[in-house]
Amino acid sequence: MRTAVVCALLCAATLPGPSAAAYAPKAPPAVSVTVAVTDGADDAESGKRLDYRITVHNLGATEVHGARIEQRMPATTTSATAPGGTVEGHGVGEQKAIWRSDLPAHDIQVFTARAVLGGRSDLAAASAGPAAPGTLRAAATVCVYVGESFAPTACSGDLDDLPETSPEGEGGGWMGWAAAAVAMALLGPGVVRAVRRRRAARAG
Known part of the structure; x- marks a missing residue:
């Protein structure tokens, strides 16, 4: 009887059991x-x-x-x-x-x-x-x-x-006036002299 029990235990020990991988969680x-x-x-x-x-x-x-x-x-x-x-x-x-x-x-x-x-x-x-x-x-x-x-x-x-448009009222007005003022400052004296010459020529 003991021999049969020992043999059964030895046989069970040698049989492959479930591996740890079988119980490991599966990756999604x-x-x-x-x-x-x-x-x-x-x-x-x-x-x-x-x-x-x-x-x-x-x-x-x-x-x-x-x-x-x-x-x-x-x-x-x-x-x-x-x-x-x-x-x-x-x-x-x-x-x-x-x-x-x-x-x-x-x-x-x-x-x-x-x-x-x-x-x-x-x-x-x-x-x-x-x-x-x-x-x-x-x-x-x-x-x-x-x-x-x-x-x-x-x-x-x-x-x-998106279209690049200048905002209304931002910079457009005063920049235009500034450009006009610069032009008048540069051209104004010459215009005045030309008018005076024409008047002098007519008077002569």
Whole structure:
């Protein structure tokens, strides 16, 4: 009996048991997502409405649950809408559209948003100072976040040129008067002498 028990114990000891790897937590599958955004234009102007189209593509073979898609509106945006999503922030330069959605494997989803642009003064207010010449742009960025991560999985942007026009009443009037005054100062004496010569010639 003892021999049989010992043999059973020895045989059990030599049999392969479940490896530690079988109990190790499995790593989540890699997420492969791309995003693109466009408003179909290359330039914009004050008061214009920009219609954005955001395309999110899940390239992976597994579904992504609870993805967060965020779009930051251009700095001069005065109002924005995001069908199917929400808009946070109400001040100029602070508005952001947010959507939450599951992304099925190999699926493409499209989101839309609208932004109405303000003027140059709105850009100055958003940047806490005057905009430098040649830097006027309407820039929108979109990022996709997976889970509760603060690091985006994918990002994209759209950039439109804004016309560079001098603000009304800023510099244009006084600069014109200054130029006229300089011209009069330079040409005035010559004009006076010419008039005097003509009068002297007629009198003679």
